Amino acid sequence: MEFKKVLVPVVGSEADGEAMKLACRLAKKDKGKVWAVSVVAIKRVLPLDAEIDSEIRSAEDVLDSVESVAEEEDYKVETDVLQAREVGPAIVDEAVERGVDIILMGITYKRRFGQFSLGNVVPYVLKNSPCPVMLYQQ
Amino acid sequence: MPESWRPKPGDRIFRPRRIKRFRLRRVLGIPAVFSAGYGNVGSSIYYALGIVALVAMGATPVALGIAGVLFIFTALTYAEGTAALPEAGGSASFTRHAFGNTAGFIAGWALMLSYIVTISISAFTIPPYLGFFWEPFKTSPIIGTFASMGIVLFLMVINVIGIRETSFINVGATLIDILTQVSLVVIGFVLLFNPTVLIHRIIDNWPSTSNLVLGIALATIAYTGIETMSQMAEETKKPEKSVPRAMIMMIVAVLVIFAGVSLVSLSAMPVEELASEWARDPVAGIAFYLPVEIIRTILKPLIAVLAGTILLIATNAGIIGVSRLAFSQGAHGLVPSALSRVHSRFKTPYISIIVFSLIAIAILLPGFFATDVFANMGALYAVGSLLAFMFAHASIIGLRIKKPEMPRPFKLGWNIRIKGREIPISSVIGLASTMTIWVIILITQTYSRWVGLGWMVAGLIVYYFVRRRRRKPSEEWQIKREK
Numbered sequence: 001m002e003f004k005k006v007l008v009p010v011v012g013s014e015a016d017g018e019a020m021k022l023a024c025r026l027a028k029k030d031k032g033k034v035w036a037v038s039v040v041a042i043k044r045v046l047p048l049d050a051e052i053d054s055e056i057r058s059a060e061d062v063l064d065s066v067e068s069v070a071e072e073e074d075y076k077v078e079t080d081v082l083q084a085r086e087v088g089p090a091i092v093d094e095a096v097e098r099g100v101d102i103i104l105m106g107i108t109y110k111r112r113f114g115q116f117s118l119g120n121v122v123p124y125v126l127k128n129s130p131c132p133v134m135l136y137q138q
Numbered sequence: 139m140p141e142s143w144r145p146k147p148g149d150r151i152f153r154p155r156r157i158k159r160f161r162l163r164r165v166l167g168i169p170a171v172f173s174a175g176y177g178n179v180g181s182s183i184y185y186a187l188g189i190v191a192l193v194a195m196g197a198t199p200v201a202l203g204i205a206g207v208l209f210i211f212t213a214l215t216y217a218e219g220t221a222a223l224p225e226a227g228g229s230a231s232f233t234r235h236a237f238g239n240t241a242g243f244i245a246g247w248a249l250m251l252s253y254i255v256t257i258s259i260s261a262f263t264i265p266p267y268l269g270f271f272w273e274p275f276k277t278s279p280i281i282g283t284f285a286s287m288g289i290v291l292f293l294m295v296i297n298v299i300g301i302r303e304t305s306f307i308n309v310g311a312t313l314i315d316i317l318t319q320v321s322l323v324v325i326g327f328v329l330l331f332n333p334t335v336l337i338h339r340i341i342d343n344w345p346s347t348s349n350l351v352l353g354i355a356l357a358t359i360a361y362t363g364i365e366t367m368s369q370m371a372e373e374t375k376k377p378e379k380s381v382p383r384a385m386i387m388m389i390v391a392v393l394v395i396f397a398g399v400s401l402v403s404l405s406a407m408p409v410e411e412l413a414s415e416w417a418r419d420p421v422a423g424i425a426f427y428l429p430v431e432i433i434r435t436i437l438k439p440l441i442a443v444l445a446g447t448i449l450l451i452a453t454n455a456g457i458i459g460v461s462r463l464a465f466s467q468g469a470h471g472l473v474p475s476a477l478s479r480v481h482s483r484f485k486t487p488y489i490s491i492i493v494f495s496l497i498a499i500a501i502l503l504p505g506f507f508a509t510d511v512f513a514n515m516g517a518l519y520a521v522g523s524l525l526a527f528m529f530a531h532a533s534i535i536g537l538r539i540k541k542p543e544m545p546r547p548f549k550l551g552w553n554i555r556i557k558g559r560e561i562p563i564s565s566v567i568g569l570a571s572t573m574t575i576w577v578i579i580l581i582t583q584t585y586s587r588w589v590g591l592g593w594m595v596a597g598l599i600v601y602y603f604v605r606r607r608r609r610k611p612s613e614e615w616q617i618k619r620e621k
Contacts, residue, residue, distance in 0.1 A: 039163075043300045043486050045461040047226035048164075048372045050469070052480050084163035085373060093163055 001132075004032040005100040008077075009039065009091045009125075012062040015106025015138040020066045022136055023104045024075040032101075034077040036066045037094055039087045048083060056081060088124030096130050103129055106136045166374045171384040173312035174370050174455075178363025179392050180315055181452035183399055184445045185263040186360035188417035189516035194353025195409050196343030199400040201350065205357035206393050208575075211568035212527050213364055213389050214550055215534050217382035218562070220368045221548035222537070224377035226466045228368040229530035234470070236536035240601070243472040245529035246463060247597035250494070251590065252362060252522030253463065256456035257498035259515045260449045261286040262505060266419040267449070270442035276419070283505035290502070293454050294495035297461070300486040315448050318440060319395050322424060325437075326402030329429055336405050343409040352582055355524075355575040356516050360396060362523040364388075366455060369462065378547030399424070418512060421445060457495060464490040474604055514585040521583075521590035524576040531569035535561055 003026040010016040020036065027034050038059040042048055063079040070077040084090035095103055103125060110117050126133055187198070194201040219232040227234070230249055234242025265285040269276025275285060345353065367385055371377040403412060403420055406427040416423030422445070425437040465487050468478025477490040501518075504511045537544060539559050553560035580587045 043484075045297050045300065045458050045465075045486050045491060046480070047462045047466045047469075049226065050465055050480075052485060054482070055485065082163050084165060086165070089165040090163040093165055 001101075002030050002032070003027050003101055004030055005098060005102075006032060006034045007091075007095050007098065007100040007103045008034060008036045008066070009087075009094075009103065009105055009121075010036050010062050010066050011038070012058065012065075013106060013108045013138070015108050015136060016062065016066055017069045017106075018138060019104050019106030019136045020069045020077070021073055024070050024073040024077070026102075026104070028073075028075060034070065034075065035094075035098060035100070036063055036070075036077050036079045037082055037091070038062050038079075039082045039084055039090045041087055042083050042085060044085065048085070050083075087121045088128070091121070091125050092128045092130070100131055102131055103133045104136065105133065106138065108138045164373050164375045164377070166370060168380045168384050168387075169309060171367055171370050171374055171381060172387050173309045175363060175367035175384060175388045176316065176391060177312045177448065177451050178366040178455050179361060179388060180312070180319070180363075180395070181260065181448045182360045182363060183319070183396055184267070184421055184449060185259060185418065185512075186357065186516075187400060187403060187420040188412065189359065189513055190353050190357045191403075191409060191413040191420070192417055192513050193345065193349050193356060195345045195349070195413065196340040196404070197345050197350050197353060198409070198412075199340070199397065199404060201353035201357040202360060202396055202400050204354045205361060206396065208358060208568065208571055209361035209364070209392070210389055211564045212361070212530070212572070213385050215527075215531050215562075215565050215568055216364055216368050217385045217548050218546060218550050219530060219534055219537075220371045220381045220385075221378040222544060222546045224371035224374070224381070226369055226372045226462055228365045228463075229526045229533065230463065230467065232533035232537070233529045236533035236540065239470065239472060241529070242470070243467065243601050244594070244597070245526055245533075246467045246472065247594065247601075248522050248525035248529070249365065250460055250463060250522075250597075251593050252365075252519055252526060253456045253460035254494055254498050255501060255515060255519040255522060256362075257290060257453050257460070257495065258286075258501040259519055260453040260456065261289045261498070262502060262512070262515065263418050264289055264446050264449045264453070267422055267442050267445040269419070270422065270438055280506055283502055286502050286505065287499050289450065289453060290495050290499050293450075293457055294491055297454070297457050297491050298481070298484060298486055298488045300484045311444075311447050311451060315444060316391065316395070318437075318444055319399065319421075322421070322437065322441075323395060323398030323402055325428065325433060326406065326424060327398070329433075330402060330405045330424075330427065332405055336401065339404050339409055348582070351575075351578055355520055355579045356513075358524060358527075358572075358575060359516055359519045361392065362519065363452075363455075365523070365526065366459060369459060382548040419445070456498075457491060460494045461487050461490045464494070471608055472604070473600065514583070517579055517583040517586035518589055520579055521576065521586045522593075524572050524579070525594075527572045528569060528576060531565045531572065534565045535569065538562065 006023045006027050008019055008023045023034050040055045040059050042050055059081045067079060082090050107122060190201050191198045223231055223235055225231050230242055230246030233245035265275040265282040274281045371381050374380050403424050406424050412420060422441050425441050428434045464473060464477040467473045468475055478487055479489050481488040538561055542559055550562035550564055552563045554563060
């Protein structure tokens with residue numbers, strides 16, 4: 001399997017850095033490209049292009065931190081902040097548009113109602129992704 | 139690294155700002171846009187039929203039909219505008235592009251009125267439909283009005299907190315809604331439709347000309363949800379293609395179902411009854427008059443629940459619409475910036491949601507005492523939305539003159555050439571007729587004249603102060619003379 005185009009959605013969790021490292025190492029072999037995206041979910045009561053400074057700033061901070069991880073790995077990544085209503089569809093849409101070979105997501109161990117939970121976004125991406133999805137659990 | 143480490147000035151690194159700061163994701167397809175639009179337009183049949191019957195009496199289907207033709211023109215105008223300018227704001231944004239900020243503000247302010255009345259009128263008609271389960275909802279104006287206010291308050295809180303709304307529920311409710319309406323029309327035609335009775339009822343109860351014209355004016359409220367689809371354009375994939383398609387689909391669906399429901403309702407019951415007992419819940423009236431016991435037992439509770447749900451969605455759509463519009467107007471500096479302030483925790487424009495919900499509740503207040511509050515609300519709704527439609531038509535014509543080279547993925551046909559500019563005939567007819575109807579409503583309806591014009595004047599005052607404040611240079615820019 002070739003990893004020419006790797007998409008790494010990030011949210012600011014601890015697993016992001018590790019996922020980024022892994023993405024850089026995978027892409028290095030095939031001299032591929034790595035994209036990191038952070039999705040800002042906009043509530044329906046606001047227009048989609050509403051600029052919520054605090055949200056955009058924190059998304060940029062997250063991207064800054066993964067960029068520095070990639071620098072440590074001596075690899076270049078492209079980053080983007082996306083605004084969407086829902087995070088899952090935005091990631092899938094991005095993967096389709098860029099024609100990526102793999103989506104690599106870092107997840108942390110979370111419990112909801114006493115049980116291990118993946119949340120909403122990861123299952124959505126697993127179900128709808130056009131390409132293989134790799135999960136990295138911290 | 140030691141804990142006492144702090145970055146020194148020399149440690150700072152320069153990181154160039156990302157040039158492409160963010161991109162928007164448009165994820166909705168034609169079904170989602172259609173269902174949102176139909177959810178809004180289709181919900182109005184649950185109350186519009188009664189309002190029109192109040193004045194147009196026997197000529198209700200005729201009034202709805204004529205307004206339907208106007209609706210086609212308006213929908214086409216919106217299709218061209220939305221395809222060319224797919225952004226939040228609907229007609230307010232067309233107007234801003236065509237005639238500048240002040241006109242854009244007036245259009246937006248009119249649109250806000252129509253959204254606020256949508257909130258009130260949809261909330262006001264939920265209790266009568268729920269009267270199937272508990273009689274006082276329908277019979278007692280005090281309980282009914284209290285329930286409506288409670289509904290608006292509940293939705294206000296939900297929207298401030300910002301609970302995730304899935305489009306799945308919207309699409310599902312719209313599908314069941316269309317199915318029920320179609321089956322009601324089909325069953326009604328099979329069991330109730332009697333051309334002789336229908337023609338007699340129409341001819342015997344033919345209204346005076348002034349009432350017929352007013353009926354046509356009020357019938358336009360059945361079609362005002364079209365703005366919603368235009369607002370959805372900013373999150374639709376390939377809006378230049380899918381929005382016009384969804385709009386055309388909606389025109390067909392709405393016209394067929396509205397014609398069917400109005401004909402069936404007149405066959406089912408005498409006009410007087412439609413205009414009095416069933417004015418607020420005409421569709422429940424049709425189910426009540428079905429001659430077959432078993433169908434009646436199934437349809438009556440189904441319509442009560444369904445109309446309740448659809449109207450609840452419409453109320454919520456009103457709140458969402460007005461808050462988005464206020465935010466986008468605020469972002470362009472057209473309304474006080476407080477209206478576009480976002481809550482630090484919930485990330486919602488809480489001030490605009492609360493302010494507009496409270497105004498909607500204030501509009502509901504006369505429901506406690508007045509009997510004609512329902513028709514008044516309808517006329518007020520028409521005043522706001524017709525003004526927005528007028529601006530939409532005028533802007534499409536204005537854009538054709540001012541920016542003829544602008545890319546228009548969906549361009550209206552049937553144009554007349556004046557000085558090398560193509561003017562679409564449908565928009566000209568639309569503009570003339572909406573303007574005529576608007577003037578008629580203002581002349582004949584005292585309540586909507588004063589409340590509607592009062593709202594517009596209040597808006598202009600707000601606008602004047604907002605602009606004056608923005609123009610005033612702040613202290614730091616003023617050059618102080620040295621003594």
